[in-house]
Amino acid sequence: MPHSAVHATLTAQLQARFNAIPGNPPHDNIETLSLPVERLTEALAFLKHEAEPRFEMLFDLSAIDETGRDGGLTVFYQLLSVSGNTDLRLKVSLPDEAPHLPSACAVWPAADWYERELYDMFGIHVDGHPDLRRILMPEYWQGHPLRKSHPNRATEMPPYRLPEARYRQVLESYRAEDYREPGDNDEEMILNIGPNHPGTHGLLRLVVRLAGEEIRDVRPDIGFHHRGAEKMAERQTYHTYIPYTDRIDYLAGVQNELPYVLAVEQLAGISVPPRAAVMRVMLCELFRVASHLVWLGSYAHDMGAMAPPFYTFRDREYLFDVMELISGGRMHPAFFRIGGVALDLPGGWREALQGFLNRMPRAVDEYQALFTHNPVLRGRTRGIGVLSSAQAIDWGVSGPNLRACGLDWDLRKKRPYSGYEHYDFEIPTAAEGDALARAEVRLEEMRQSLRIVEQAMNNMPDGPVLSDQARYAFPRKEATLQDIETLIHHFINVGGGMTFPAGESLFITEAPKGMNGYFVVSDGSQQPYRLRIRTPSFPHVQALAKLARGHLMADLFAILGSLDYILADLDR
Helix, strand or coil, X not given: CCHHHHHHHHHHHHHHHHCCEECCCCCCCCCEEECCHHHHHHHHHHHHHXXXXXXXXXXXXXXXXXXXXXXXXXXXXXXXXXXXXXXXXXXXXXXXXXXXXECCCCCCCCHHHHHHXXXXXXXXXXXXXXXXXXXXXXXXXXXXXXXXXXXXXXXHCCCCCCCHHHHHHHHHCCCHHHHCCCCCCCCCEEEEECCEEHHHCEECEEEEEEECCEEEEEEEEXXXXXXXXXXXXXXXXCCCCHHHHCCCCCCCCHHHXXXXXXXXXXXXXXXXXXXXXXXXXXXXXXXXXXXXXXXXXXXXXXXXXXXXXXXXXXXXXXXXXXXXXXXXXXXXXXXXXXXXECCCCCCCHHHHHHHHHHHHHHHHHHHHHHCCCCHHHHHHHCCCCCCCHHHHHHCCCCCHHHHCCCCCCCHHHHCCCCCHHHCCCCCCCCXXXXXXXHHHXXXXXXXXXXXXXXXXXXXXXXXXXXXXXXXXXXXXXXXHCCXXXXXXXXXXXXXXXXXXXXXXXXXXXXXXXXXXXXXXXECCCXXXXXXXXXXXXXXXXXXXXXXXXCCEHHHHHHHHHHCCCCHHHHHC
């Protein structure tokens, strides 16, 4: 049955059973319905367990403060049907004052952290939540940052001060003993790891409950790297926000820019020239390789191997030399534009890229010998942190972590974008679902990315690299020097920003760590009214306790590192 017919039947069921109200089709054409809050939980359970198709994954959950529009709060649930390869968006309206929402944790365990984020960022009380407290902001923070009433610049707030008495009070809250649950065995040990620990690769705190050497529970304490990336979007123009995206998964470069510009282009109906589309794919796959190189070297180092980091970081520098030649940047190029890319390919790019492609296949073979074929590393990772495909979907896991469970879910194949349907490549999978399988999948993904890069290089079309839709395109520099009217438009567009159509647009791409989505809500002005960033690291780290329970303390970092998370991607 065609998707439209399936959605029509499902919409009729939701209307009849749960009093759902269909909304106007958004720019992303995702079926969107509003539900009364009192029918929400049963509707979610129906969609997960009974609907046709079933929506097995809670892809995202967040809210919009409607103070600047109709008032109140809108909570939205972004559901994904893996079996049906389709999406559904549900909305619930809540009042400004004392908003309450029933918990969905009984339906999806992944709802836990998303609901805590609702409480933290918007002040929404989630009834029935097992552990409702702040998650990104410290407990002593005043206000809820994603409310429109909260300042979005540090200059709008008084200087931050932390008197010594208050500082000591805050430090007392980090005593590991306070995390002991009622009824816990007195013989158990509560171990505090981090937030400054070499094994966490950044500011992440883990509170581990141990019975001897056995892990009974792990509580990640996140938010130390939170910078308000979603809030900052509300003060930037659509174009000036592009550099901020690079700092989310700061190892993935333009892979962060792609879902954002695709979401905005979808909102405005902007067509991207073929040459720009191929350039985007080529650079994205290079950054997939760069991201996997850092992960491999860091993970091998966590496991006690000294050689791999030197080799992987060496090859990453060769890759960055190519990236610098093409974009002018290395880690954070800010090279994509709404409507294309910033610059055409420079002279010598093909020779430089070919030199990198010539060396990498042999290098990946060496990594495989050093890591996944190493008997010590195999012994540390085989059978550790096992996750089934059903469990992975339930927790919102995606990317290599999901494909290591045997499911070939990759948006580049399932929902091709930017012309991926024209490339010949395979989706690596593994059946074991353990830490070693996740490593094996990433190694093979590097080989497949190199195949895609080579095809893009050899089939690079001619033509422009930026859309000529004048309403959204910046004039070329040479034109601004010839024509005063063009210079005026350039000055206005750069200084004040361009206006984009009102509406909503979600775009999800297959980033190195998993599915990465940008949800743009526009009120027709020069800035996004709301920008939601759904990152893969957030659900992946939430699943850590599920993966670690029952293993030994020595296995904790073998499991944690195998997830390939980035703190900036986790905390945003």
